[in-house]
Amino acid sequence: MSKITEVKARQLIDCKCRPMVEVDVITEKGSLGRGSAPTGSSVGMYESFVLRDGDPKEYDGLSVHNAVRNVNEIIAPALIGKEVKDQAGLDRIMIDLDGTSDKRRLGGNAIYSASIAAFRAAAEDEKTPLYEYIAEGPVKSVPIPSFNVINGGRNPGATQAFNEFIVMPYRADSIYEAVEIAVKVFQKLGGVIKKHTGKAPGVGGSYGWIAPSEDPDEVLSLMQEAIDECGYTKKCAFALDCAASEMYDAETKSYYLNGGRISSGEMIGYIKRLTEKWNFVFIEDMLDENDWEGYAAAHKAIDRTLIIADDLTASNRARIERAYNDGSIDGFILKPNQVGTISEALESHRYAKERGLLSITSGRSGGVIGDVVMDMAVGLGIGFIKNGCPRSGERIDKLNFLMRVADLSEGCRMADISDLVRF
Structure with a gap:
């Protein structure tokens, strides 16, 4: 068992220089998992919601400070102390915190970045590459x-x-x-x-x-x-x-x-x-x-x-x-x-x-x-x-x-x- 001790988000940019959310999850074993949410150019209407600030003075409205804040102030307190390997449980906590069908309250980009970070931290706790953690053994x-x-x-x-x-x-x-x-x-x-x-x-x-x-x-x-x-x-x-x-x-x-x-x-x-x-x-x-x-x-x-x-x-x-x-x-x-x-x-x-x-x-x-x-x-x-x-x-x-x-x-x-x- 290994619990989450820290969750921290920040704003970075993706390969098209659009702001994105990056999240770190740290466990009591000292493992670090890091995740960030990419975005598409062709985006379907049924995708989870990408929360952007809409401030035209910063990145033409594409900044993600609100999503970052949602991770640091809402998601982090809810995940700290939880078992890092319980991926479904961690994701359910964030889904319930959000309470919308498309994750628009906290932002799909906030939730997904935190979800990836936890996934990677769990694999790091096992000292194994994530792909082997997913496969539960060597890949062929x-x-x-x-x-x-x-x-x-x-x-x-x-x-x-x-x-x-x-x-x-x-x-x-x-x-x-x-x-x-x-x-x-x-x-x-x-x-x-x-x-x-x-x-x-x-x-x-x-x-x-x-x-x-x-x-x-x-x-x-x-x-x-x-x-x-x-x-x-x-x-x-x-x-x-x-x-x-x-x-x-x-x-x-x-x-x-x-x-x-x-x-x-x-x-x-x-x-x-x-x-x-x-x-x-x-x-x-x-x-x-x-x-x-x-x-x-x-x-x-x-x-x-x-x-x-x-x-x-x-x-x-x-x-x-x-x-x-x-x-x-x-x-x-x-x-x-x-x-x-x-x-x-x-x-x-x-x-x-x-x-x-x-x-x-x-x-x-x-x-x-x-x-x-x-x-x-x-x-x-x-x-x-x-x-x-x-x-x-x-x-x-x-x-x-x-x-x-x-x-x-x-x-x-x-x-x-x-x-x-x-x-």
């Missing part, structure tokens, strides 16, 4: 990373409806080769884009190349050209994060695509045709976060890729349960900060795994060094994950984490997902 595999090499959305010169165009080196021989493939393909892709457009590509909000065309098929063609020129044709496939809610108009119930607007059924038909032309491991958020009927229809119509939800499910067990009962998805993106505590995220993973659904961990665009999702990905034995573009410190940190774990863990290999691939 690391997940296959996937890479958001072209960023869509609203950019100067083109509005690309789909948000992330992803390369997955799913047939690499090792995690080391997978990372090298991503680096080489990404660098080659810049030259391919320049050759076709006559100008160097810009850098998008998620650090990939800005989509040079509104036509998803054309973007995929450029990616395939880069893969082929690098000699990795047989080792790579694609994935998409459509982030369709960003391009959905609720009034007309239509989606923006290729300069026009289409219905849910037309979007399903379009994506089905893409999957018949290109090899996709998964397609994420292909429809709006409230289009339950559309997801069920898509899952029936599209059989050559995995249908994955993010905004629809928001890492929330109740929403995952509804999607499972509707037969709408093959899995969900696991972003623990969406639901707001470690124990709730672990429960969502457990529920999904027991029913044959995939959990795919992902960082956020406003990422952090040492993101707990990497420990969770390895410790939970997840097959493949989203890593972002192979550029910028916090994204490179995630890749180095996977290679380090593979080196330090005897007999550890990159996961094999051949039984999941549908093309």
Whole structure:
């Protein structure tokens, strides 16, 4: 047994220079656990609430001093003296203190940061890496990373409806080769884009190349050209994060695509045709976060890729349960900060795994060094994950984490997902 003796929060900044909450939890054994909450740029309406101060004089209203104060003055007194290994109990204390469905009183960013800090402190008490603490022993595999090499959305010169165009080196021989493939393909892709457009590509909000065309098929063609020129044709496939809610108009119930607007059924038909032309491991958020009927229809119509939800499910067990009962998805993106505590995220993973659904961990665009999702990905034995573009410190940190774990863990290999691939 080891009790919490100190909880302390502060304001720092994330990789996009937006204020974030960082929390330290210290135990009576002297162990320190530290946690901070990343934030996304594409944020669903069902995520836990990120509490910001709204003071335009500081960081244009994005400062988080109120959330920090909530940790130091409300959460800390409630957690001090409690057993650090009782993750579910600690999280329940904070959920009850908050008393809202989306953690908006104390702030999801305050609660989640404290939840991570306690999780890390418990592992530190055991003198074990967090991923081994989660796995309850040595790990035998690391997940296959996937890479958001072209960023869509609203950019100067083109509005690309789909948000992330992803390369997955799913047939690499090792995690080391997978990372090298991503680096080489990404660098080659810049030259391919320049050759076709006559100008160097810009850098998008998620650090990939800005989509040079509104036509998803054309973007995929450029990616395939880069893969082929690098000699990795047989080792790579694609994935998409459509982030369709960003391009959905609720009034007309239509989606923006290729300069026009289409219905849910037309979007399903379009994506089905893409999957018949290109090899996709998964397609994420292909429809709006409230289009339950559309997801069920898509899952029936599209059989050559995995249908994955993010905004629809928001890492929330109740929403995952509804999607499972509707037969709408093959899995969900696991972003623990969406639901707001470690124990709730672990429960969502457990529920999904027991029913044959995939959990795919992902960082956020406003990422952090040492993101707990990497420990969770390895410790939970997840097959493949989203890593972002192979550029910028916090994204490179995630890749180095996977290679380090593979080196330090005897007999550890990159996961094999051949039984999941549908093309």
